[in-house]
Amino acid sequence: MTQRVAIELTVNGRPVRAEVEPRLLLADFLRDHLELTGTHLGCEHGVCGACTVLLDGDPVRSCLALAVQANGTHVETVESLTQEDGSLHPIQQAFADHHALQCGFCTPGFLMTVRGIFDDLPGMTEAQIREAVSGNLCRCTGYANIVRAVQQLQRDLQLQAVRDPATRSGSRVDDRGALRDTARSEVK
Amino acid sequence: MATYVGSNYRRKEDYRLLTGKSEFVADMKLHGMLEVAFVRSMHAHAEIAVDGTEALKMPGVHAVLTARDLAGVVGPLNPLEEFRLPQDLIDTIHPVLLPCPEDILAVDKVVYAGQPIAMVIAENRYLAEDAAARVLVKYTPLPVLADPFRAREPGAPPIHPAMGSNVQASLHVEVGDVERGMAEADCLLKRRFVVPRVTANPLETRGVLADYDRRSDSLTVWTSTQVTFMVRSNIAKLLDIPEEKVRVVAPDVGGGFGTKGGVYPEEIAIAYAARRLGRPVKWIEDRMEHMQSCRQSRDQVHEVEVAFNRDGRILALKDEFVVDSGAYNPLLVTCPYNTVAHMRGMFKIPNFAIAGACVITNKTPSIAYRGAGRPEAVFVMDRLIQIISRELGLDPVEVMEVNLIRPEEMPYDQGMYYRDGTKLVYDSGDYPATLHHALELAEYDRYRALQRERRSEGEYIGIGISSYIEGTGIGPFEGAVIRVDATGQIVAYIGSTPHGQSHETTLSQICADEFGVSPEQVTVRAGDTSLLPYGVGTFASRGAVTAGSAVQVASQKLREKMMRIASHTLEIPVEDLEMRDGKVFARQMPGRSMSFRDIARAARPGPNPARPADLEPGVEATHYFVPPSVTYSGGVHVAVVRLDKDTGQIDIIRYVVVHDCGRVLNPMVVDGQIQGGVAQGLGEAMYEQIVHDEQGQLLTGTYMDYLQPTAMEVPDVIQGHSTFLSTRNAMGVKGVGEGGAISPPAAIANAVSDALSMIGIEVNEVPVTPVKVLQYCREADARMRLAAAEGAR
Numbered sequence: 001m002t003q004r005v006a007i008e009l010t011v012n013g014r015p016v017r018a019e020v021e022p023r024l025l026l027a028d029f030l031r032d033h034l035e036l037t038g039t040h041l042g043c044e045h046g047v048c049g050a051c052t053v054l055l056d057g058d059p060v061r062s063c064l065a066l067a068v069q070a071n072g073t074h075v076e077t078v079e080s081l082t083q084e085d086g087s088l089h090p091i092q093q094a095f096a097d098h099h100a101l102q103c104g105f106c107t108p109g110f111l112m113t114v115r116g117i118f119d120d121l122p123g124m125t126e127a128q129i130r131e132a133v134s135g136n137l138c139r140c141t142g143y144a145n146i147v148r149a150v151q152q153l154q155r156d157l158q159l160q161a162v163r164d165p166a167t168r169s170g171s172r173v174d175d176r177g178a179l180r181d182t183a184r185s186e187v188k
Numbered sequence: 189m190a191t192y193v194g195s196n197y198r199r200k201e202d203y204r205l206l207t208g209k210s211e212f213v214a215d216m217k218l219h220g221m222l223e224v225a226f227v228r229s230m231h232a233h234a235e236i237a238v239d240g241t242e243a244l245k246m247p248g249v250h251a252v253l254t255a256r257d258l259a260g261v262v263g264p265l266n267p268l269e270e271f272r273l274p275q276d277l278i279d280t281i282h283p284v285l286l287p288c289p290e291d292i293l294a295v296d297k298v299v300y301a302g303q304p305i306a307m308v309i310a311e312n313r314y315l316a317e318d319a320a321a322r323v324l325v326k327y328t329p330l331p332v333l334a335d336p337f338r339a340r341e342p343g344a345p346p347i348h349p350a351m352g353s354n355v356q357a358s359l360h361v362e363v364g365d366v367e368r369g370m371a372e373a374d375c376l377l378k379r380r381f382v383v384p385r386v387t388a389n390p391l392e393t394r395g396v397l398a399d400y401d402r403r404s405d406s407l408t409v410w411t412s413t414q415v416t417f418m419v420r421s422n423i424a425k426l427l428d429i430p431e432e433k434v435r436v437v438a439p440d441v442g443g444g445f446g447t448k449g450g451v452y453p454e455e456i457a458i459a460y461a462a463r464r465l466g467r468p469v470k471w472i473e474d475r476m477e478h479m480q481s482c483r484q485s486r487d488q489v490h491e492v493e494v495a496f497n498r499d500g501r502i503l504a505l506k507d508e509f510v511v512d513s514g515a516y517n518p519l520l521v522t523c524p525y526n527t528v529a530h531m532r533g534m535f536k537i538p539n540f541a542i543a544g545a546c547v548i549t550n551k552t553p554s555i556a557y558r559g560a561g562r563p564e565a566v567f568v569m570d571r572l573i574q575i576i577s578r579e580l581g582l583d584p585v586e587v588m589e590v591n592l593i594r595p596e597e598m599p600y601d602q603g604m605y606y607r608d609g610t611k612l613v614y615d616s617g618d619y620p621a622t623l624h625h626a627l628e629l630a631e632y633d634r635y636r637a638l639q640r641e642r643r644s645e646g647e648y649i650g651i652g653i654s655s656y657i658e659g660t661g662i663g664p665f666e667g668a669v670i671r672v673d674a675t676g677q678i679v680a681y682i683g684s685t686p687h688g689q690s691h692e693t694t695l696s697q698i699c700a701d702e703f704g705v706s707p708e709q710v711t712v713r714a715g716d717t718s719l720l721p722y723g724v725g726t727f728a729s730r731g732a733v734t735a736g737s738a739v740q741v742a743s744q745k746l747r748e749k750m751m752r753i754a755s756h757t758l759e760i761p762v763e764d765l766e767m768r769d770g771k772v773f774a775r776q777m778p779g780r781s782m783s784f785r786d787i788a789r790a791a792r793p794g795p796n797p798a799r800p801a802d803l804e805p806g807v808e809a810t811h812y813f814v815p816p817s818v819t820y821s822g823g824v825h826v827a828v829v830r831l832d833k834d835t836g837q838i839d840i841i842r843y844v845v846v847h848d849c850g851r852v853l854n855p856m857v858v859d860g861q862i863q864g865g866v867a868q869g870l871g872e873a874m875y876e877q878i879v880h881d882e883q884g885q886l887l888t889g890t891y892m893d894y895l896q897p898t899a900m901e902v903p904d905v906i907q908g909h910s911t912f913l914s915t916r917n918a919m920g921v922k923g924v925g926e927g928g929a930i931s932p933p934a935a936i937a938n939a940v941s942d943a944l945s946m947i948g949i950e951v952n953e954v955p956v957t958p959v960k961v962l963q964y965c966r967e968a969d970a971r972m973r974l975a976a977a978e979g980a981r
C-alpha cells in the first residue's frame with residue numbers, strides 16, 4: 001500500500017497537487033491532508049450525507065469517493081461558501097435565520113446538498129425540496145427548520161429573478177452584498 | 189428586566205458551525221498524534237485468547253494493547269456514582285443491585301459482539317486497521333443468552349459468574365392497595381406491551397483524543413461526551429492518578445441524546461495509551477462500531493393488569509416489566525426507575541404496584557436515550573387508556589378526562605419517591621387545559637367526523653393521543669462562575685456540557701438580562717473540567733433548569749459586588765446607582781459612571797484597592813444551584829394519520845404538541861427541541877429497531893438496516909405552549925430536552941389502532957413498520973368486504 005499516485009485538482013478554487021495512496025478516501029484527503037475539516041463523516045457508508053461536497057458542481061458523498069477519482073476535477077467544500085471577508089453565503093444565512101441547526105454536525109452536508117440544487121430551487125415544490133434533502137440525515141432538528149430555510153432561500157431567489165430579470169435564477173448569488181456575520185446579530 | 193430572556197435571540201453557536209470553523213474531536217490533530225483501531229469481538233459470548241505479535245510487526249504500528257497490558261494497571265469500570273440511588277430511597281424500596289464491573293478490554297472472555305478486545309495504535313487509522321486485521325483472536329464459543337426471559341430463569345448460567353444471577357437489578361414500588369382496587373373495580377384487563385431496543389445515533393459518533401504532558405505529568409482528554417466531569421473522575425480513579433492531573437474537554441459535540449451520557453471503556457483505554465506511549469492518541473469510532481458497541485436503550489417488556497370502572501376511572505394498575513440491559517448496565521436502575529415514576533403521568537391512579545428487573549444478556553450494553561424510561565411508561569399508560577376506551581365504547585378523551593389530575597389539586601403528591609430521593613410531587617400545570625388546547629389545534633372533532641365519513645370509502649384515518657409529564661432539572665447541582673475580564677467582557681463558565689442545546693445563546697441571554705448588557709457582551713464557556721471545580725453534565729432535560737439557575741444567581745451575586753465597588757469609588761449609595769449598557773451610573777447624574785472595565789480595574793488586587801475593604805479582589809462570583817427536587821414539565825401530543833394502503837406508510841396529516849416547560853428562555857430553541865424530539869420519537873414509532881439474532885449477532889448494523897426518518901417522513905409539528913412556571917427555581921424554568929421524544933410511539937400506536945378499530949387491531953408493540961401497516965390494511969379491507977357482502981345479503 002505504499003505505492004502512491006499523483007493527483008491534480010482544484011479545491012475551493014485553489015490548485016492542489018498531491019501524491020496519495022490509491023485507497024485514500026476523498027473525505028480523508030480533504031480533512032486530513034488539506035485540513036478542510038468542515039466536511040464531516042457521519043456514517044462512512046454513503047447514507048447520512050454529512051460528507052457531501054460538490055465535484056464539478058454535482059453533490060457527491062466524499063466517503064464513497066477516492067481521492068484519486070477526484071483527479072482533474074473541481075471540488076467545493078463547505079469552506080468555499082463563506083466569503084473572504086467572513087460574510088455568509090445566502091444558504092448559510094438562511095440556515096442561521098431559521099435555526100436550521102442544533103449540534104451542527106450534519107449542517108455542512110445539508111449546505112452542500114442545497115448548493116447543488118441551488119439553480120433549480122425557484123421552481124421546486126416543498127415535496128421536491130424535501131426529497132432533494134432526504135439523502136441527508138439530521139438527528140437533532142427534525143428537519144422542519146431546514147425545509148423552512150430552503151424555502152426562504154427559494155423565495156429570495158424568486159424575488160431576485162423578478163427584480164432583475166437579466167440575472168437568471170440563482171446564478172449570481174454572491175451579489176447579495178454584505179451579510180457579514182449577521183448570524184450573530186439579534187432578531188426579535 | 190427580561191429584555192433577552194424570552195426572545196428569539198439568534199444562536200451564537202451558528203457562525204462557526206455554518207462555516208466549517210467548528211471543531212469536533214475528529215477535526216483535531218496534535219503533533220506526533222497516533223491513531224487507534226479497536227479489535228472487537230465477533231462473538232456474543234466466548235472465551236478468548238489474543239495474540240497481537242503479527243499485528244505489532246505491521247508497518248507504522250506502535251503498540252498492540254490487550255487486557256494483559258492493563259492487568260493490575262487499569263481497573264474495570266464501575267457504574268457511575270452519579271446514577272446511584274440516594275440512600276434514603278434505597279432504604280425505602282430496597283432494590284436489588286448487583287455489582288457488574290465492565291472490563292476496559294475483554295479479560296479472557298467476551299460477553300457481547302462488538303466488545304473491545306485489543307487496541308492497535310499506529311501512525312494513522314488506515315495502518316491501524318490493516319494491523320487490527322492481523323490480531324489473532326481464538327474464540328471458544330459459549331452458549332449465548334440473547335433473550336432476557338431465558339436469561340433471568342433461575343437455572344440460567346450467569347453471564348458474569350461473580351454475580352451468580354443474570355438479574356442485575358430489580359425494584360418494586362407500591363402505592364395504595366392494588367388488590368383492593370382490583371376487587372372493587374367493574375372491569376379488569378391484561379395486556380403485554382413491548383418497547384424494543386433502539387439506539388440514539390447522534391450523527392457524530394464517539395471520539396477521543398488524549399494528550400500526555402510529560403513535564404507536568406498530566407493528561408488532557410478531548411472526548412465527545414455529555415459528562416466531562418464523570419469522565420475525568422473515572423480516568424483519575426481507574427488510572428490511579430490525582431484528578432488534578434486530568435483535564436477533560438468536550439469540544440463541539442455532534443449530538444448525544446443520552447448515549448454519550450456515560451463513561452466508556454474506550455475513553456479510559458485511550459487515556460491510558462497516551463500516557464503509556466507519551467504521545468497523543470486518537471480514536472474516532474466508525475458507524476459500524478457505533479451500531480455494535482455504543483450503548484443502546486429502551487428494550488422493555490411490560491405485563492400489565494388494569495382495573496377500571498364503567499365510567500373509565502382507573503382504580504388500580506399492576507405492572508411487571510423486564511428490561512433487557514445487555515451485557516452491562518452502567519446506569520443501574522436510572523431508566524427503569526424513571527419508568528416507574530412516570531407511569532401514571534397526568535393521571536390519578538390511587539392503587540399502583542410496579543416491579544421491574546434489569547436482566548443481563550449477551551447484547552450491547554445499555555444506557556439512557558432521550559426520555560430514559562419515560563417513553564416506555566407513556567406507551568404502556570396511553571395504550572391502556574385507548575384500550576379501556578374501546579372496551580367501554582367511550583372516546584379516549586372521556587377516559588383521559590375522568591382520570592386527569594385537576595389544576596386545583598396542584599401541587600399533586602403521587603405518594604411515592606422520585607429518583608433523587610425527594611417526594612414525587614408535581615409542582616404546577618393544568619392538564620385538562622393542556623389536553624383541550626391540543627385537541628383544538630388538532631381539530632379533533634373535524635377529524636373524528638372525517639374518519640367516520642372516509643371509513644365507508646375504505647380510507648383508514650386514525651387519531652392518537654398521548655400525554656406525559658417529565659421530572660426535569662434533576663440535581664444534585666450545577667455550577668457557574670461569572671467573571672468580568674479586564675476589557676469589560678462578561679464570561680460565564682459552566683459545568684454542563686452542551687451538544688446542540690444552544691447553551692451559549694440561552695445562558696448569555698440570562699446573564700445579559702442580569703447585567704443589562706447585550707448577549708454579545710457575554711461569552712459562555714462550557715464543556716471543560718478546568719473551568720470550575722465541580723460539574724455534572726447535560727442530560728435528563730436539566731441544562732436550562734440547573735445551569736440556567738446557576739448562571740442567574742451567580743450573575744446576581746456578581747452584579748451586587750460590582751455595584752458595591754462602584755458605590756465605593758463614586759461615593760454614591762448603591763440605591764442611587766443603576767447598571768445598564770456596560771456601566772454603572774448615578775441615576776440622577778448619569779455622567780457619574782464607571783464602565784465594567786473601570787470596575788474590573790478597581791477590583792484588582794494590590795495596595796490601596798479602590799474597593800470596599802471587606803470585598804475579595806476580582807470581579808467574579810460563583811454559584812452552585814441545588815434544586816430542591818425536579819420540576820415537572822408536561823404535554824399532550826395528538827397524531828392524525830392516514831394509512832397508505834399502497835406503500836404501508838403512515839401519512840401523518842397533523843401532529844400537534846402542546847407542552848409546558850415553564851418560563852421559555854428562547855422560543856425558537858424550545859420549538860427546535862420539540863420538533864427534533866418528535867422526529868426521533870417518530871423514528872422509534874415507525875422504523876427504528878436494533879435487532880440481534882438468537883446468537884446475539886447484530887442484524888441492523890448499518891444505516892440501510894436501521895432506518896431513521898428523513899425530511900420526507902417528518903411533518904412540521906404544530907406547537908402550542910401552555911406556560912405554568914416552575915415553583916422550584918427563581919426563573920420558573922422547566923426542562924424541555926426530552927418531551928418531544930417521549931410521546932410519539934404512544935401517539936402513533938394509538939392512531940394506527942384507532943384507524944383499524946373495526947377489526948380490533950391493537951398495536952401494543954412498536955415500531956409500526958410499513959410491512960405491518962400493509963398487513964393490517966389487507967386484513968381490514970377483507971373484513972370490510974365481508975361486512976359489506978353480509979349487509980347486501
Ligand code: FES
Pocket residue numbers: 040041042043044045046047048049050051052061062063064
Ligand atoms: S459519511 Fe458519507 S454519507 Fe455518511
Ligand code: FES
Pocket residue numbers: 100101102103104105106107137138139140141391442443688
Ligand atoms: S443539527 Fe445535529 S445532526 Fe443535524
